[in-house]
Amino acid sequence: MTLIICPQCSHENSALAEVCLECGLELVEDKMKFSEMAVILLVIATLIMIIYYMTMAPH
Numbered sequence: 001m002t003l004i005i006c007p008q009c010s011h012e013n014s015a016l017a018e019v020c021l022e023c024g025l026e027l028v029e030d031k032m033k034f035s036e037m038a039v040i041l042l043v044i045a046t047l048i049m050i051i052y053y054m055t056m057a058p059h
């Protein structure tokens with residue numbers, strides 16, 4: 001099971017936790033940032049694939 005380590009107190013919280021059980025810091029914001037980062041990485045990977053295909057495709 002995935003654990004979320006609190007950036008404030010380093011407590012290991014359940015991945016389902018919305019706030020740190022130790023200090024009460026909100027962890028939802030970090031999840032949103034992570035998902036945004038995943039989307040950005042997906043877009044970049046897609047662009048690289050398109051550029052690679054256009055470069056390698058015979059003209």
Ligand SMILES: [Zn+2]
Nearest residue numbers: 006009020023
């Ligand atoms: Zn904490």
